[in-house]
Amino acid sequence: LGLSIGFHPNAFIISMPLILIYSWNLIFNQKTTFKNYLSFGAALTITALLFIYLSFQFDPNFISNYSSYGARLGVLDSFLIKLENLKAFYLKLFYRVSGTYYIPPIKFQLIFFTAVITVSIIKSIFSRFKKDRINIYLLLTLLGLNLGYLIIGRYNQTSIIFILPAAYLIFINMIKNLNPKFRGSLVLILIIILLLNTGFTIIKDSHYNYQDYLHQIAEVVPQEARVLANLNTDYYFENGSLYDYRNLEYLEENKLSFADYINKNKIEYIIYPEEMDFIYNSRPSWNILYGNLYPYYSEMQQFLKQKTKLIKIFSSSTYGMRIVRKIGQKDWSVKIYKVNSAAGSEAVQKAD
8 A cells, every 4th residue: 555655646545544444443443553553654654755755866846846736736725625626526526527537427326325325324323333343444434535535635536436336335235134135136226227327328428439530540640650639649659659739838938839849849740629729719718628728829820821731631529529518519620730841940940
């Protein structure tokens, strides 16, 4: 567990349930000795300090840079703001409100989990938190996960995956003493509902085949070519070939023009989704995706007209648009431009 902190910050979220369970056993059940508790804490602390040390080796300004990055994501917000954002996190999942993350319909699961957890809490209260130790551990797990969300303060939609196993286990634990046939029927009904929900979702939301999308690109762009494109093309190109539109947000900060960026990185092709025009015309609503397009949008359009050749146009209702609520609403166009070789030589002469 301690080592996993070095691979992803979400390891902290996973550690919170264990910390609460250890603390509960130490205080109430005396299942854990104080010595073991200290050993557990020391192991987590030492491994965390190890990775902090390694981080300083890579970046002497690690703390300030990491804090600056975290501040943009809400990590340094006050507790009350984080608490309000936790509520918004679950509401967004319930109503499928998202930017570019696809959120499947999980209304049934969230309602089901709420009911199961409520019954589980009532059951524990009436038993004075003594009879069903597994139930208490599972409730502490849910509490710990949500505390982890609160402390970090960054509510990534994918982190709901930590809640699902614990909630299902609470349900299984709740029905464990029922008649075997009745218990099996309840589990079977739940599985059928989940399968139907998944099946309908796949049929409804599968607008366009991803391999077809990549095949369209492959017809005119080699895998090893350097390209400016969306992240959703990454599985086609070789490592180091793809330059993402998100990088353009930092052009002004690095005193680069759009043309400078293209030439500096020796970009040969530009895969331009209609999404970029939609975001620009809707600004600032979707600036969160690629930053503010305004500083470079006009120059980018001029560059496409004067320094490139349009070699292919195709449409994709899914992959021409990354904003989830707009996916499938129309056939979004994707244009592929080949950068003129003269554009690069002009930039070199300008630099000289």
